[in-house]
Amino acid sequence: MIELKQVHKNYDNGHVALEDISLVIGRNEFVYLIGPSGAGKSTLLKLIFRSELPTSGEIIIDRFLLSRIANRQVPYLRRSIGMIFQDYKLLPRRTVYENVAFALSVMHFPRKKIRRQVCHVLELVGLEQKMDRMPHQLSGGEQQKICIARAIVNNPPILLCDEPTGNLDPDTSWEIVQLLTKINARQTTVVMATHDTEIVDGIPKRVVAMEKGRIMRDQQLGGYIE
Amino acid sequence: MIAQDFGFFVRESFIGMNRSRLMTFIAMATIAVSLIVFGFFLLLTVNLNNFTSLLTEKLEVRLFLKHSLTRSEIKEFQDRIRRLNGIKSITFVDRDDAWAEFQKNYKSMGIVGTVGKNPLPHSISLHVQKEAAIEPMVSYLKKFDYYVDDVVYGSEIAKRVESFSQFAKGAGLVLVLLLGSSTLLIIVNTIRLTVLARQEEISIMRLVGATNLFIQLPFLIEGFIIGVIGAVVAITTLSIGYNWLGDTIVASVPFMPLVFQLKQLMFIYCIVGVVGTFIGMLGAFISVSRMLRYQL
Numbered sequence: 001m002i003e004l005k006q007v008h009k010n011y012d013n014g015h016v017a018l019e020d021i022s023l024v025i026g027r028n029e030f031v032y033l034i035g036p037s038g039a040g041k042s043t044l045l046k047l048i049f050r051s052e053l054p055t056s057g058e059i060i061i062d063r064f065l066l067s068r069i070a071n072r073q074v075p076y077l078r079r080s081i082g083m084i085f086q087d088y089k090l091l092p093r094r095t096v097y098e099n100v101a102f103a104l105s106v107m108h109f110p111r112k113k114i115r116r117q118v119c120h121v122l123e124l125v126g127l128e129q130k131m132d133r134m135p136h137q138l139s140g141g142e143q144q145k146i147c148i149a150r151a152i153v154n155n156p157p158i159l160l161c162d163e164p165t166g167n168l169d170p171d172t173s174w175e176i177v178q179l180l181t182k183i184n185a186r187q188t189t190v191v192m193a194t195h196d197t198e199i200v201d202g203i204p205k206r207v208v209a210m211e212k213g214r215i216m217r218d219q220q221l222g223g224y225i226e
Numbered sequence: 227m228i229a230q231d232f233g234f235f236v237r238e239s240f241i242g243m244n245r246s247r248l249m250t251f252i253a254m255a256t257i258a259v260s261l262i263v264f265g266f267f268l269l270l271t272v273n274l275n276n277f278t279s280l281l282t283e284k285l286e287v288r289l290f291l292k293h294s295l296t297r298s299e300i301k302e303f304q305d306r307i308r309r310l311n312g313i314k315s316i317t318f319v320d321r322d323d324a325w326a327e328f329q330k331n332y333k334s335m336g337i338v339g340t341v342g343k344n345p346l347p348h349s350i351s352l353h354v355q356k357e358a359a360i361e362p363m364v365s366y367l368k369k370f371d372y373y374v375d376d377v378v379y380g381s382e383i384a385k386r387v388e389s390f391s392q393f394a395k396g397a398g399l400v401l402v403l404l405l406g407s408s409t410l411l412i413i414v415n416t417i418r419l420t421v422l423a424r425q426e427e428i429s430i431m432r433l434v435g436a437t438n439l440f441i442q443l444p445f446l447i448e449g450f451i452i453g454v455i456g457a458v459v460a461i462t463t464l465s466i467g468y469n470w471l472g473d474t475i476v477a478s479v480p481f482m483p484l485v486f487q488l489k490q491l492m493f494i495y496c497i498v499g500v501v502g503t504f505i506g507m508l509g510a511f512i513s514v515s516r517m518l519r520y521q522l
Binding site for chain 2: 103
């Protein structure tokens with residue numbers, strides 16, 4: 001599903017973000033990407049999402065060989081990857097419903113189908129009662145749920161999560177991760193960058209630990225600390 | 227692209243214009259003003275062309291023949307001229323016909339009685355194919371002094387009109403290019419403001435897999451609308467202004483050959499409209515593409 005072969009990423013200012021990363025993530029896996037800030041977790045996700053290109057090495061996502069695809073194919077790659085963020089990245093002037101529907105409009109879905117799928121996914125995340133609210137009227141956890149709903153509304157095979165619980169209280173964080181495992185159970189590969197020790201230890205999954213741009217540990221059902 | 231998307235794009239573009247109302251207005255006004263100047267020069271050029279072509283048509287060389295010539299000598303001379311290169315037409319004008327014409331034209335001036343008998347010689351009226359050929363032709367014909375008494379032609383005025391219309395065309399072109407590029411700059415910047423205002427939205431669109439075309443279309447529609455409105459304002463101003471100016475000129479200089487044919491005017495207004503719309507869309511395209519290029 002996701003394969004990285006000897007990936008290096010250097011920034012123009014000489015900073016080495018990733019060094020010799022080789023990693024295979026299979027279909028329907030749930031992987032925690034852990035490590036301190038600056039370890040390269042976000043960079044890794046950005047490379048998978050192709051919002052940045054590796055300096056060297058090869059990345060294969062689903063059926064896409066990232067070094068070979070043209071810029072105009074990137075949108076199609078992204079339609080098979082859902083992405084959620086610490087800061088939600090919602091459109092402030094649009095309702096909950098519109099924020100989610102937007103993702104499907106972009107893919108030229110017919111209106112009826114959009115309606116059906118958006119309602120379905122909002123039910124899944126538990127926001128069906130609040131679909132006409134504006135994002136700022138909702139709590140952080142609820143906003144994160146909108147973001148999740150938007151990311152999975154078209155049933156992408158991969159869901160990338162960049163510190164999804166970074167701004168949330170522990171209870172809400174639990175709720176969000178429960179939701180992510182539920183999504184994982186629906187045949188979606190989930191890669192979640194986090195430094196929330198409680199969650200990693202509380203819901204054990206495969207753990208990939210990073211430090212200074214390198215993978216230090218890759219362990220099935222591992223904890224936050226080895 | 228499905229029809230329902232179109233409504234989405236149009237809505238998006240109106241939201242964009244509403245968000246930067248002042249700049250949108252300025253862009254429309256700039257397009258309108260530039261198009262008015264552009265259209266003015268088009269109208270001027272068309273009129274000058276019309277005027278020069280009328281003059282060139284009237285440009286005849288008149289060869290006044292010697293009184294001493296016999297009919298057969300005239301015939302022979304006529305044949306010689308006819309064989310020259312660059313002659314469009316030649317007509318022999320009998321002195322009696324010329325005299326009758328003269329009497330008819332200048333009856334009111336009362337000189338006919340004073341002159342008495344016909345003072346005019348036989349003449350040959352001759353048109354050249356190209357205006358530039360007149361001078362060499364005339365100096366060549368002057369050499370036939372056995373036949374030719376005098377050669378008269380109206381080249382000076384034609385030359386002046388011609389060179390003026392050349393100048394006007396050149397100046398018009400330069401001005402139009404300058405105005406066109408400054409208009410384009412303003413449109414690019416206007417639309418860029420709306421693009422920047424929606425940068426976050428655009429990055430989210432890219433996030434969920436929007437194609438560039440999908441992102442660009444609302445802005446292109448915005449440029450299109452700005453262009454069309456600017457063009458409509460310009461065309462309205464031009465047609466009202468031209469009719470008013472035309473009426474004023476014709477009232478004081480009745481024989482001024484102004485172009486008033488609806489077909490020709492419509493053509494000019496169409497050009498103005500198309501150019502305005504094109505500039506609007508091109509400006510939008512440039513600013514969005516620039517933006518998209520820097521963002522992966």
